[in-house]
Amino acid sequence: MATTADISKIEVSTGIYWVEIPQADLRLLCGCPEDSVKHLMRRGLISPRSTDGVEYESGPNAILLSDTMLQNGAFANQAEFPVLQMLYRQGMLIPGHPNNTGRKPLLIGSPQQVSAQLAYIHRGNYGLLSEAEIRATGMDAVQARELFRMKLAFSFGKLEASEELLDALILEHNDWHEIRAGVEIRRLQLSRFEIRYRDQSLEVDLNLKRFQRYWSPYPLGFHEIKRAYxxxxxxxxxxxxxxxxxxxxxxxxxxxxxxxxxxxxxxxxxxxxxxxxxxxxxxxxxxxxxxxxxxxxxxxxxxxxxxxxxxxxxxxxxxxxxxxxxxxxxxxxxxxxxxxxxxxxxxxxxxxxxxxxxxxxxxxxxxxxxxxxxxxxxxxxxxxxxxxxxxxxxxxxxxxxxxxxxxxxxxxxxxxxxxxxxxxxxxxxxxxxxxxxxxxxxxxxxxxxxxxxxxxxxxxxxxxxxxxxxxxxxxxxxxxPDYTDSQRHLAEGHLSHLFPELAASQFKKLLNNPIVTFKPGSLILRAGVLSNAIYLLTTGNVEVIRSDAERIIILSTGGMIGEYSGLYDKPSAETYRSISYVHALALPADSYLEFVRSNDLYAEILRLHDNRCFLKTTWLFGESIGPRLENLLARNLRDSQLARDPQTGLLTLPPERLYLIQQGRISKLLNGRPIKQLEAGDFFGEEFILQQNGRGFSYRAEGEVRLKQLPARLLSQAPVVMWKLLESHRETLASCLH
CATH class of the missing domain: 3.60.15.10 (Ribonuclease Z/Hydroxyacylglutathione hydrolase-like)
Structure with a gap:
């Protein structure tokens, strides 16, 4: 906990902070991803109170929003439940309540994020806002009237605008803004703020590191689930x-x-x-x-x-x-x-x-x-x-x-x-x-x-x-109940996606091998060890750990463990560790080797392996990509040569493609001004795939580069990829604004 005489800061969880200034009666929740209220409860920052026989809860009275909607694929701002906690569980909206002093919950942030939160909270409170919106879903006029009457009954006869329930402080540029009672705040950089009171100040950084995740407030353990009919x-x-x-x-x-x-x-x-x-x-x-x-x-x-x-x-x-x-x-x-x-x-x-x-x-x-x-x-x-x-x-x-x-x-x-x-x-x-x-x-x-x-x-x-x-x-x-061998049936489906050119009869020999179970935390294959078995995951999740990598890759159902090691008689480059209960089809390496040889799959497996390894080094494809999609992308990944203007070094990007940097550096420019340096593992051209019409972006090669490309039609079928492209594009736009 960072603290001075008048101002204190507590890191509640990853991406969530609590700043308190008692003399100003300010309790500021900084960052509000999902379940932030439960994190505050766990830390005792929300707790039971009683005044004149009225029971209620303590808690924040203001929320500082992230400047970016998304942080590593997750929503950084979901203020609905923190606001509900203030209005109802603290009593700020309840008539006659000791905490109903006329002061409203306060949202602090950029114009875009405050506006988005007000609209999203309004929808969360009331859903559809008129009989016309209800009729637009296919309901007739009588049904729409009935449903809207019901909505009004639950809402005590009126749908309140979010602005009537909440106050907002818009942070423009990097200027100082007063929150209340002499407490001031300013933006230092994107999602990084300074808060000061009297002659004391502290900083709050709501940016997650590249591969950080918001944490769950409760542990759940691990459960081995038998999947019934x-x-x-x-x-x-x-x-x-x-x-x-x-x-x-x-x-x-x-x-x-x-x-x-x-x-x-x-x-x-x-x-x-x-x-x-x-x-x-x-x-x-x-x-x-x-x-x-x-x-x-x-x-x-x-x-x-x-x-x-x-x-x-x-x-x-x-x-x-x-x-x-x-x-x-x-x-x-x-x-x-x-x-x-x-x-x-x-x-x-x-x-x-x-x-x-x-x-x-x-x-x-x-x-x-x-x-x-x-x-x-x-x-x-x-x-x-x-x-x-x-x-x-x-x-x-x-x-x-x-x-x-x-x-x-x-x-x-x-x-x-x-x-x-x-x-x-x-x-x-x-x-x-x-x-x-x-x-x-x-x-x-x-x-x-x-x-x-x-x-x-x-x-x-x-x-x-x-x-x-x-x-x-x-x-x-x-x-x-299920009386079939569901795990083996799942394995057959995964094999058909791994080898779409083969008939189902080709898999019978492979399927005639045992299904094995790994408990959570088991080491399935260590780095540096030669694998004598190849495992095809049928259920569960596995960590793929490399000592030289900054992140952990998750391998999900349909993935193969030890394939390259078993086929090429080389020690594994990664360690595989089960996260949950894992079931897998255990294939003897020699049996799998015979299957590959008899079906002439060596060259294609090697090409796909190299392409998968490259995809795994990138932020865009290195996590949350299931084996089916990963194999589809690996099959379609190709080398790319882009035309370059000899005077400016600007690249000409044919449409309907995404480009990945395998080697070298590329500058991303907005209206001719460099805004971002792209290196190996980065990608570019996403604004065209997102149909943002380029927005003045261009790209300049800095020396020799080696590029890969993927067709946009494949990416549009993969929500996780489109989601990350959107996150990256909006983060770039936000950084330009701030």
Whole structure:
């Protein structure tokens, strides 16, 4: 902790700082990535308080935003929950509360980031903002009126603008600006600030180092999950305030495919603990847009394929408008990252044997509860996921059939209650209580076989324990068991992608080898050791560690360990260490060698190996790239010779290509002025792929350079690559502005 007599700074977590000046009554949260509130709670910076018998929490009263929207692929600014904590849990908005002094939460930052946060928080509070927006999703006028009346009932009759709830301090250029009571702040560099009070000052740097990550506030351990034919893996039981558990969510496993229900904060940490890679996700089912169910969507935009997104048009419009507000983009842009699939309210949709039905659920934002089923052994086996429901007593008080007034109709109440209490084999419910969450007692007569209570941060009461069960992280409920060899089936699929030119019959001999398991933290292959086996990962994640590299590369399912060492009888250049539980097909090196020789694959494997090694040295492709995408890129990576102006050294860039520097240096210029030096492993030309029309950028070779190129059409199919290109481009633009 940095401290002086009047001002102190605490590093809360990576990229999150706390600056406090008691004499000015200023408590400044610096940096607010996902789950920053939980980090503050863990450090005791948010804690229970009581004044005149009123219980509330302490916490920040201002937020300093990063100048850049993205930091190493993750959103640096997600202020929704910190703001909610100030307004409601501290009491700054509650009438008659001792903390309701007229002072509002304060957002501090660049004009772009403050504007984006205000718009994103507004969407997070209210979702769609008018009957016209609701009708644009396909609802008729009567339905739109009903839904908007419901929204007004939850919002006490009015949708407040974010500016009415929050104050903002815009940091222009590098000038000093007063926060309050003599405390001043100025920007030193991009996302680096100086704060001073009286004759004392300190600096806050919100920039992450190149390969740093924001941390999860809770440990989860590691779990070995058997993937059943149809099962529910419980990946979150808490809410946005639970410091020990992820927010309410589930992972569905169906016929070997992985689906997520909602994407809360730190979803990648949860998946890693379960031995699931991001690139394994087949699809996402979304209930609504609150951050504790939404934040992880930004992480999944970094998958190596377009993940299928299942939601009603009503819910998806809310999600994508909120995401567009956060990014300062258009909601139509997100079809580049996800593959939309519409759910229709009250209708079953068949997804290759898995059926899903969405039912409208009253809530301040557009929300669906979801039912999943498959037919097995003469009957349907059904799972119901009831996230962010409302208590029956709350809805009853809202009943009002006058279409001109806020409220819900008696018909909607009756339909909702019947859907909530529909008996199924397995049901998970929001039992968080309060104005916008469900109550366990509403389900005391529910005839479902197993009822799980979730979306709470306190332990279950005695009364709740009689009604329903808890489900610790990693617990699996199997609805239909799997009697096939799923691991071997996964291995066959991976081999077909590794060797697309070969028939499936060519893999039979390789598949007739054992599936082995590695516990978390196991050394699978050490650097400098000759490998006598080659491992094809079927599930789990593995670290690839090089002593001369500054980062750790993650190898996910479909990747090969020891291939080059085994084929060429050379010691491994890397160490491979399991992160989670890992399952792999163990191939004897001599058997694999015979397979390669008999199919004349030597030359192509060597070319692909060299290209993969080069891609791994780059920031753009060195992490989060699954083996399928990596092999596709390696097959299409080619040497490039660009024309150069003999006078200026400026390069002529043909369109529809991305260029990577293998050797040498290139200067990036904006309107003829050098702004960035690019070296080996860097890339250029992204503004053309992002359709930014160049924006005055040009490139000059500094001496001899060796370049590689990739076609843009491949990159546009890889969300993780497009996401990183966007991050790099926006960071460049932001640095030019500041």
């Amino acid at each position: 149809f099962s529910v893996i419980h990946s979150g039981q808490g809410d946005g305030w639970d410091v020990n558990r992820p927010s309410m969510s589930s992972v569905l496993c169906f016929q070997g495919r992985i689906y997520l229900i909602d994407t809360g904060p730190n979803v990648v940490y949860s998946l890693m603990a379960l031995g699931i890679g991001v690139n394994e996700i087949e699809g996402i089912f979304h209930t609504h847009c609150h951050d504790d169910h939404f934040s992880g969507l930004t992480t999944l935009m970094r998958a190596d394929h377009r993940i299928k997104h299942f939601a009603t048009p009503l819910v998806r419009a809310t999600l994508f408008k909120k995401l567009a507000a956060l990014m300062g983009s258009e909601q139509e842009d997100f079809s580049a990252y996800f593959e939309p699939h519409d759910l229709i309210f009250d209708q079953w949709l068949d997804i290759d044997g898995l059926e899903v039905k969405a039912v409208l659920s009253p809530h301040p934002v557009e929300t669906s509860i979801l039912f999943f089923r498959t037919f097995w052994d003469g009957d349907y086996r059904t799972y119901a996921h009831l996230a962010d429901i409302a208590g029956l007593d709350v809805m009853q008080r809202m009943i009002n059939d006058d279409p001109s007034r806020p409220g819900i109709s008696q018909a909607l109440f009756d339909k909702t209650k019947a859907a909530y209490l529909e008996p199924v084999q397995l049901k998970k419910i929001d039992a968080g209580g309060g104005h916008i969450h469900g109550k366990a007692t509403d389900f005391s007569q529910d005839r479902s076989e197993r009822l799980i209570l979730a979306h709470n941060y306190a332990p279950l009461t005695q009364e709740e324990k009689v009604i329903g069960s808890s489900a610790p992280f990693g617990i699996v409920d199997v609805l239909v």
